[in-house]
Amino acid sequence: MIANTPNPPYYAVIFTSIRTETQEDYIETAKRMVELAQLQKGYLGHESAREGLGITVSYWTNLEAIKQWKMESEHQIAQEKGKSLWYAAYKTRICLVERDYGFSSDFDIM
Template sequence: MSDHSEAPVAPVAAYEPPYYVAVFTAVRTADQSGYSETNARMEDLVKDVPGYLGMDHAQTPGGLGITVGYFRDADALTEWRSNAEHRAAQKRGRAEWYQNYKLHVAKVERSHGFTRAGR
């Protein structure tokens, strides 16, 4: 998605399972005209979906972008998938911004986390 230079340096919390994740991995094209604005709009829009839990992003030096969206249940994920603005952004992404991408959706059965105590 975006470079997220202002994003906090902490992963999304470990939630009580079950919940769902949508893992989007992509390599973008050279022409990214309009991508940042659309991406920012999608990040704002998904927050309005009841059951949306959060999102993590990573970018490899080689250009592979990874976004993981967390959703409380399948209905929340379905609502996001069927959102008209999101569908339009997907269509534009295929036409302009992505060289290739993969989407994996999974039901999380186990989740835990660790945070080092402050010094």
């Protein structure tokens, strides 16, 4: 689904990853991270896709909200498991969204 974001400016955190073959607890943890992120002050939504390379983009009101999400205790545990088990490589980019536009027909928007 496409995240229903407000008018800019807002921030995007782009997380790209290449997975290892280890699946242990990954799906459950990923679902839990979405649940936790949705509870965070400043969270606006997210979009995710995976076919070889995984890309998740989460949207936030400001840099402080992103910092608080990074420091959330369960998220920190998941980050460590990502480094030690689930990811062969990853990259995080934080961007200011200054402009957005789009089109929607009968497509689901979160």
